Amino acid sequence: MAAAAPPPNFSDLPEAELRKIMAKPVVHACDLVPQEMSTDTTEIITMAVDKYVTNGNYEAMSKMIKETMDKKYGPQWHCAIGEGFGFDITYQQPNMIYVYYGKVGILLYKC
Numbered sequence: 733m734a735a736a737a738p739p740p741n742f743s744d745l746p747e748a749e750l751r752k753i754m755a756k757p758v759v760h761a762c763d764l765v766p767q768e769m770s771t772d773t774t775e776i777i778t779m780a781v782d783k784y785v786t787n788g789n790y791e792a793m794s795k796m797i798k799e800t801m802d803k804k805y806g807p808q809w810h811c812a813i814g815e816g817f818g819f820d821i822t823y824q825q826p827n828m829i830y831v832y833y834g835k836v837g838i839l840l841y842k843c
Contacts, residue, residue, distance in 0.1 A: 747786065757781075757833050763826040769805070773829055773840065776800050781833050790814065790836075797840060805842075812839040 764770040784793040790813040801809040815835045827842035
């Protein structure tokens with residue numbers, strides 16, 4: 733049996749290839765209301781991904797998303813970022829979005 737390949741190291745990819753992989757967000761779950769909030773939140777997440785994904789700094793990415801959402805939509809937003817994770821959360825509805833950019837999953841919710 734062959735050994736499983738290690739996960740890709742995004743910091744080793746050329747910037748053009750990285751942008752191609754990360755260009756399109758895939759929204760797995762979203763119950764943000766109104767629609768403008770959903771669109772705005774996706775743009776905030778995209779901005780953070782564009783800024784920090786090249787160096788793989790998920791902590792700074794998460795902090796930027798959380799602080800921007802706290803300022804714009806009130807406090808108590810939480811952001812989890814990682815590769816290949818699952819979750820089971822209780823949150824204040826309708827305030828949750830779960831997005832994938834390539835292999836990077838981003839969970840943002842308010843509670």
